Amino acid sequence: MKKMFLPFAMVAASNLVMAGGDLQEAVEPVVNVPAVVEEASDNNFYVGVGIAAVSARAADVTPNLFQATKEQDRLGNVDLLAGYEFHRHFAIEGRYTTSFTHDDYTKMRGWSLFAKPKYPVTEDFTVYGLLGYGNVELEESNGSGIEMDESSFQWGLGLSYMFNESFDFFADYKFLANDLDGVIYQGIPTNVSVDSFTVGVIYKF
Template identity: 35%
Template sequence: MRKIYISLLATLMMSSYAVAGKPVEASAQIADVTYLDPIPGSTEEVDSDDNGGFYLGASYSTLGIDIEGLDYIYLNDYGDSSSVMGQAGYKFNPYISIEGRYWSGENSFDAWGLYAKPSIPLGDLFSMYGIIGYGNAGIDMSEVDGEGHYNILDESTLQWGLGLSVSFSENFALFADYVEIYNDQLDIVDWSLDTINIGATVTF
């Protein structure tokens, strides 16, 4: 009877050891899976190129002159006039740039401005932007009878504008914008000068 008891006890111990051995083996396998190294190249890298840099541009511009008052009323006869504009700037990223512009045109008109230029990309091709800053506008005009010249406008003020650009590559774009150069009262005359500009920029 004692031999039978010992045999049964030995059998139970061997069975328990065999059963107990499987969880240990499974745990080792789970541990192996848990600590596997990641597969090389399985993560994607984010492209951080912001297409920034220095840029130069030029445009053909039309200058609108609107004057209300008794003095210099004859200037309204000139209507819109033509000018050219050059610009240089630095693009920090697709959303912000700084820019300088200079205009020179008919009727001895010239103007300049320094601007902040926030932009909103509209897909891969188009971008809408605004400009706001400080600048100067000047007109040196002949008198009505043609005797001599004198400055009838030489004022500095806040300037602003809105525009749209179309990018054909990372380096070349066309643009069209509106800029209010001067809008204020001088003596008893209300002046309003604005430009519409159509041109191109090259980024380096």
């Protein structure tokens, strides 16, 4: 009987602690598990609209969005965009642009498909790049004879500010056409470049 009682007594004693003459149940140590930050986006689909200042010019002319020059036409465009955010650091985005005003010579429409790498600088501010492929079509206005319709590599840089969970404000610069063959004025062949600066708002579903 003593042999059977001894193991039970040892097991019971191992679960109790003697403190000041009182028996207390042993307390399991608390293990703090670090929280895992979820990187995936909660709002994956988004759409947006922006107003773009566009410079369509001969490739060897420096763009100037603040002053009219002889071999440049300044355009005002509406940009429509839609995208899908796979991750807080990466999205795919499509854009369509069309002119609603211009200086003298041309009007424009075009489309783009971008890979959009992103880097959150703070909780609200994010910087991003745009790398992709798109089309630019320039059409004549006021009898200028301008003609251009080509697709090429496009790139851009921008930043966004998260106003709330549903809305972001953004501003970006895009280089839409570089040294493309075209007709710039009255049948004169030349190489054409197109730049665009856009400000707008994004709605996240």
